[in-house]
Amino acid sequence: TLSLVAVQLAAQSYSARVIDVYKNNPDMWILLSIYIVVIFYGLGLLKVIDIGVAGINMELAIFAVYFLGFFAFVCLIPYILKTLDLLKPSVLIKISAEKITKDNVLKALNDYEIVDEIDPVQPIIDIINSALGKNDYETIRNGLKVITNSTISILEEAHFESGEEDKFARYIIDAIQNIAIFAIKKENENSTLSVVINLGTIGIKAIKQELETATQETAKALGNVGTKAAEQKQEAAAREAVKTLGNIGAEAIVQELKTATREAAKALGNVGTKAAEQKQEVTMQEAAKALGNIGTEAIVQNDPYSAEEAAKALESIGTKAAENEPEYIANETVEELKKIGEKAAEQKVKEVADQAVRALKNVGRKSVNQELQWLAVQTVEALGNVGIKAAEQELKGVPFSALLALEIIGKKAVEKEFEWLAVETAIELGKVGTKAAEKGFDRLVREAKRILNELCKKFKEKKWNYVEILKALQSIDFAEE
Structure with a gap:
């Protein structure tokens, strides 16, 4: 009766799958065996007590019945204690975790007909979900820790055949x-933080084992959780996701896990963009810094595709920030894009430098449209710096793109009557044109002069002071001589 009540309570509180824990518990079967022996021994003795049986000492036999009965009752004490322990979620989680092995997980994934019956992870997930409904943070933390530790042990010790790592990691x-998505819906930010931390632990271990798929899936999951947390205004969880993704991206670069690095950059972009949309300034800034670090380090490690992904992510954050945030916050993305562009030009990685210029152009154009003149000025200066650095390294296409980007922003500035921005654009055009003249890039020089002359006409129409434009043109002429 005690066993059945315990099973019923556990099944109602956590999951029907914990019935197997009680069914496989040897204590119950040992106790049942003791009672069967005692009962049948007693019944047999009652049958022969009047007639007697040769060779049996009846007094000793009756004493044995009393002793066995007493022993059976004494056995109830440790059994009750053990059964009460089994009602604790931590004990159920620990016992269930013993079944989490690579072979058991893959068997459950491959056997679609009975997957629910043999899935070793699902009982723990059910216990965690039940605990989420009750805000039982300790059980949630224990369940996540057990799944994480089991996963890490498998990643460290198991040998994966072709395709097995993908299946195991994804599942x-x-x-x-x-679990994190459910925690976010329940507005349980502590549990969401625990999920992020545990995912980070798995991700770092996967990187050390050079398991790219596992690392990639972890980064993708962290991006999804971070984005959802930012959307639901759980900024602490979103910020932790950004921090964890930054660490994973940095470690993946060192281990040359290029696909995982790109996934981390993409995930950071998604979280940062959502944070900008929700005006979560700290999260957005940290995402931008992490992307800047990933982008510059990827260039050094000869991984241009990851650097491009980082630049695209920064562009997404920057344009969204220009729509929703104070311009001094959005400036962080401009600074990081400038770093990536300059590093790419320095290392002569043309594709990345071009991507940085395109991103800066779009952020600058959005800034002007949103009438964020100070941010647009910062973007113009960044474009000038990247263009100059590219000209120094003789990456002709990049400074040309920078000139065209400056032209677009300059025209927009005149349309909006942002005189300060238009003047700063002319100054940067002059700097890029001067450097092009020093390097003997005639086509670039002609382009710079053309843009500056057109700006000068517009300044005259607006009756603005065009002294800076004349200075820029003179600087280019002097450099040509």
Whole structure:
């Protein structure tokens, strides 16, 4: 009766799958065996007590019945204590975790007909989800810790055949991600933070084992969780996701896990963009800094595709920030794009430098449209710096793109009657044109002069002071001589 009540309570509180824990508990079967022996021994003795049986000492036999009965009752004490322990979620989680092995997980994934019966992770997930409904943070934390530790042990010790890593990583990480999504819906930010931390632990271990798929899936999950947390205004969880993604991206670069690095950059862009939309300034800034670090380090490590992804992510954050944030916050993305562009030009990685210029152009154009003149000025200066650095390294296409970007922003500035911005654009055009003249890039020089002359006409129409334009043109002429 005690066993059945305990099973019923556990099944109602956590999951019907914990019935297997009680069914496989040897204590119950040992106690049942003791009672069967005692009962049948007693019944047999009652049958022969009047007639007696040769060779049996009845007094000793009756004493044995009393002793066995007493022993059976005494056995109830440790059994009750053990059964009460089994009602604790931590004990159920620990026992269930013993079944989490690579072979058991893959078997469950490959056997679609009975997957629910043999899935070793699902009982723990059910316990965690039940605890989320009750805000039982300790059980949630214990469950996540057990899944994480089991996963890390498998990643460290198991040998994966072709395709097995993909299946295993996707299933485990998706399961953990779903816990976070449920926690976010329940507005349980502490639990969401725990999920992020545990995902980060798995991601770092996967990087050390050079398991690219596992790292990639972890980064994707962290991006989804961070984005959802930012959307639901759980900024602490979103910020932790950004921090964790930054660490994963940095470690993945060192281990040359290029696909995982790009996924981390993309995920950071998604979280940062959502944070900008929700006006979560700290999260957005940290995402921009992490992307800047990933982008510059990827260039050094000869991974241009990851650097391009970082620049695209920064562009997304910057344009969204220009729509929703104070311009001094959005400036962080401009600074990081400038770093990536300058580093790319320095290392002569033309594709990345071009991407940085395109991103800066779009952020600058959005800034002007939103009438954020100070941010637009910062963007113009960044374009000038990247263009000059590219000209120094003789990446002809990049300074040309920078000139065209400056032309677009300059024309927009005149349309909006932002005289300060238009003057700063002319100054940067002069700097890029001068450097082009020093390097003997005639086509670039002609382009710079053309843009400056057109700006000068517009300044005259607006009756603005065009002294800076004349200075820029003179500087270019002097450099040509």
